[in-house]
Amino acid sequence: MNPDEIRITAEPIDTARCKFLVSQPLHTAGVRRFSSPEEAKGSPLAEAIFAIPGAAVAELIVSGNLITVVKGSATPWPAVGKSIGAAIRSALASGAPPIAPKPAAAVADDDTLYDRVAGLFDSEVNPMVARHGGRVELIDVQDAVVMLRMGGGCQGCGMADVTLRQGIEAMLQQHVPEVKGVVDITDHSAGTDPYFAAAKK
Amino acid sequence: MPRPSSPRLLLLLPTTTYRTAAFVEAARRLGVALTVASDEPSTFESSQPAGLLTLDFAHLDRAVEQAAVFAREHPIAGVVGVDDDTAVLAAVIVERLGARELKGNPVTAALAARDKHRQRVLLAEHGVPAPAFELHALEEDPAGLAHRVRYPCVLKPLRLSASRGVMRADDGAGFVSAFGRLKAILKQPDVAACGEPARHFLVEDFVPGVEVALEGLVADGCLRVLALFDKPDPLDGPFFEETIYVTPSRLPERAERAIAACAQAAVTALGIREGPVHAELRHNDRGAWLIELAARPIGGRCGAVLRFETREGGNAKRETLSLEEVVIRHALGMPLTALEREQRAAGVMMIPVPGTGGGVLREVRGVAEARAVPLVEDVAITAHRGQTLVPWPEGSRYPGFIFARGETPEAVEAALRMAHRRLQFVTG
Structure with a gap:
C-alpha cells in the first residue's frame, strides 16, 4: 500500500484525547484497547505509538478505521499527531496486521463481562438516561474496561460527566465489580440536542 | 475509586455549568468521595443516593435543610460551589453544618461577592479603589x-455574570439607549426570577486603563495570587465581552x-476567609482599581489554561495540579505547600459571537485548521448546532474556547489570534 494514499483526519476531543479517522481499516475484529507498552507487544501500530518520544501515551483504543489516543504529556496534538500519522502510515504500508487479535483467554473473560454489562445497560442504565432523552451504547469491554458512547440528550450535555462517573460507573461498581474502568468515547462536541446546555457560569 | 475512608466533598454544580468535567475529574484524581x-x-439519583443529590438552589433555606439531612447519613468534609450562586449556598451550608470543621466563607462575604452593589458599598467603606457608583431603580x-x-459611565446589573447587560454610555442619548436595553434584559424571565436585584442597577464611573484578571486562593483571609491574566484586547465598551x-x-x-494589594484589600473588605477568588481589576496612572471580585474560580472553561506544580513535605517529586484540584484540596484541608503556576505562558480565547446579530449556529468550519496552529492545544466548540448565538450585551454564552501554551505571552496571544482567524461560524 502506498502510504501517500492513506488519509488521516485528527479530531482532538480535549488536551488528553484525540481521535484519528483513517481511510483504511486498522483492526476489523472488534475493539482493542491498550493501556501500556507491555500490552501493545505484538501489535506493531500500538507499539509504535507508545514509543513516540515525549508524548507519554497512556492508552489506545482501536476499532475499525478509528484509533483514539490518550496522552499524558502537555505536548499539543498538532505535534504529537504528526508522529501518530507517520506510525499509522508505516504500519499499514508494511502489509502486516497493525493490531493483533485479542488473546483468547482475555476474550472469554471480557465476553462474560460484556454480557453482564450489556444486561445492566438494557435493564437499568438506558431506562434511566432515557428520561432525559439520552442513550448509552456499549461499544466493547477490553481488559475489564468498559467502552461506551453516549447519544441523544447525553451527547454534549453539561452534566454528561456526572451521569458517567456518578451514575453509570458507580452502578457498574455495584453490579459488576470486576469492571476496572469506564472510557467514554463520545464526541460530545457533535451533540445537537443536549439535555442541559452549558453557559458561562 | 475512592477508599471507604476518603473525605467526602459536596460539589455544588448548576446543570448549566461548563465546569462539570473539570471538577468531577479532579475529584477522581484526588481519590475523594x-x-x-x-x-x-x-436520572441516577435514586440508585446512587450517596453520589448524587438534588438541592433547591433557588431557595437557600430549603437547600440547606436538604444538605443537612444528607450530611447526617453521609458526613461531609468540604463544600465547593463553582459559580456566584453556589458560592453563597456553599457558605450557608458550611455555616449550618459547622464552620469550625469545614472551610468556608461567612455568608455575608459570599453575599457581598455576589451582589455588585453590596460589594461596592463595602469597598468604599474600606477605602478600596473602585469606581464611584450610584444605585438606581428600573x-x-x-x-x-x-x-x-x-460621563463616561457604565450601566451594570447587580447579579448577572459574564458582563451580560454591562454597557458604557458617553452621553445622554447613549445612556437612554443603554437604559432601555438593560431594562429589557432585566425583564427577561430567567433574570427577573432573581427578584429585587433584577429591579435595580448600578451607574458607575468608567475607569480607563488596562484590565487584568486575577485568580487567587484565600486561606484564613490571606490572598495567594495563583495567576494574573492580561486582557490584551481593550475593554473600553460599549459592551464588555471578554476575548x-x-x-x-x-x-x-x-x-x-x-494589583495584588488591591485584590487583598478587597478580600479583606468583603470578609472573604477561604477558597478561590476571581477578580477583575484595572490599572492606570493612578494605580490599581477593583472592578469586581467573585468568591469562585474563573468562569467558563478558562480554568483549563491553568496548571500548577506543588512539592509536598520536601518531596523532590513535583506534582502537577489543575485549578480544580487546587480548589478541592483547599476545601478538604489537604496540603498545598510550594504551589506555583507552571513556568510556561498560557492563554485562552473566549470565542466572540460572530457578526453583530448572532443567529442560529449551522456549522463551524476550520476547527482542524485552527487546532493545527502551533502552540494551540485545543479548540473547544461548546455551542451546538441549532443553538441561537446571542451577542453581548444581551448574550452571555461564548460559542467556544481556544487554548494555547508557549514560551512567551506574546507567542501565545499570536497563536490564539491566528487560530481564531481560521474559524468560520456559519449561522442562519
Missing part, C-alpha cells in the same frame, strides 16, 4: 437620570504588586 449536588435531579426616568450622571486572557502578565512588577 464525591457527591454532586445540582438544581435538577439526575422605574426611574431614564431621561432625568441621563442629565444627572457623569483573550494570557498569563503571565506583561505589566511591570510594580503594577502587579499594586
Whole structure:
C-alpha cells in the first residue's frame, strides 16, 4: 500500500484525547484497547505509538478505521499527531496486521463481562438516561474496561460527566465489580440536542 | 475509586455549568468521595443516593435543610460551589453544618461577592479603589437620570455574570439607549426570577486603563495570587465581552504588586476567609482599581489554561495540579505547600459571537485548521448546532474556547489570534 494514499483526519476531543479517522481499516475484529507498552507487544501500530518520544501515551483504543489516543504529556496534538500519522502510515504500508487479535483467554473473560454489562445497560442504565432523552451504547469491554458512547440528550450535555462517573460507573461498581474502568468515547462536541446546555457560569 | 475512608466533598454544580468535567475529574484524581449536588435531579439519583443529590438552589433555606439531612447519613468534609450562586449556598451550608470543621466563607462575604452593589458599598467603606457608583431603580426616568450622571459611565446589573447587560454610555442619548436595553434584559424571565436585584442597577464611573484578571486562593483571609491574566484586547465598551486572557502578565512588577494589594484589600473588605477568588481589576496612572471580585474560580472553561506544580513535605517529586484540584484540596484541608503556576505562558480565547446579530449556529468550519496552529492545544466548540448565538450585551454564552501554551505571552496571544482567524461560524 502506498502510504501517500492513506488519509488521516485528527479530531482532538480535549488536551488528553484525540481521535484519528483513517481511510483504511486498522483492526476489523472488534475493539482493542491498550493501556501500556507491555500490552501493545505484538501489535506493531500500538507499539509504535507508545514509543513516540515525549508524548507519554497512556492508552489506545482501536476499532475499525478509528484509533483514539490518550496522552499524558502537555505536548499539543498538532505535534504529537504528526508522529501518530507517520506510525499509522508505516504500519499499514508494511502489509502486516497493525493490531493483533485479542488473546483468547482475555476474550472469554471480557465476553462474560460484556454480557453482564450489556444486561445492566438494557435493564437499568438506558431506562434511566432515557428520561432525559439520552442513550448509552456499549461499544466493547477490553481488559475489564468498559467502552461506551453516549447519544441523544447525553451527547454534549453539561452534566454528561456526572451521569458517567456518578451514575453509570458507580452502578457498574455495584453490579459488576470486576469492571476496572469506564472510557467514554463520545464526541460530545457533535451533540445537537443536549439535555442541559452549558453557559458561562 | 475512592477508599471507604476518603473525605467526602459536596460539589455544588448548576446543570448549566461548563465546569462539570473539570471538577468531577479532579475529584477522581484526588481519590475523594464525591457527591454532586445540582438544581435538577439526575436520572441516577435514586440508585446512587450517596453520589448524587438534588438541592433547591433557588431557595437557600430549603437547600440547606436538604444538605443537612444528607450530611447526617453521609458526613461531609468540604463544600465547593463553582459559580456566584453556589458560592453563597456553599457558605450557608458550611455555616449550618459547622464552620469550625469545614472551610468556608461567612455568608455575608459570599453575599457581598455576589451582589455588585453590596460589594461596592463595602469597598468604599474600606477605602478600596473602585469606581464611584450610584444605585438606581428600573422605574426611574431614564431621561432625568441621563442629565444627572457623569460621563463616561457604565450601566451594570447587580447579579448577572459574564458582563451580560454591562454597557458604557458617553452621553445622554447613549445612556437612554443603554437604559432601555438593560431594562429589557432585566425583564427577561430567567433574570427577573432573581427578584429585587433584577429591579435595580448600578451607574458607575468608567475607569480607563488596562484590565487584568486575577485568580487567587484565600486561606484564613490571606490572598495567594495563583495567576494574573492580561486582557490584551481593550475593554473600553460599549459592551464588555471578554476575548483573550494570557498569563503571565506583561505589566511591570510594580503594577502587579499594586494589583495584588488591591485584590487583598478587597478580600479583606468583603470578609472573604477561604477558597478561590476571581477578580477583575484595572490599572492606570493612578494605580490599581477593583472592578469586581467573585468568591469562585474563573468562569467558563478558562480554568483549563491553568496548571500548577506543588512539592509536598520536601518531596523532590513535583506534582502537577489543575485549578480544580487546587480548589478541592483547599476545601478538604489537604496540603498545598510550594504551589506555583507552571513556568510556561498560557492563554485562552473566549470565542466572540460572530457578526453583530448572532443567529442560529449551522456549522463551524476550520476547527482542524485552527487546532493545527502551533502552540494551540485545543479548540473547544461548546455551542451546538441549532443553538441561537446571542451577542453581548444581551448574550452571555461564548460559542467556544481556544487554548494555547508557549514560551512567551506574546507567542501565545499570536497563536490564539491566528487560530481564531481560521474559524468560520456559519449561522442562519
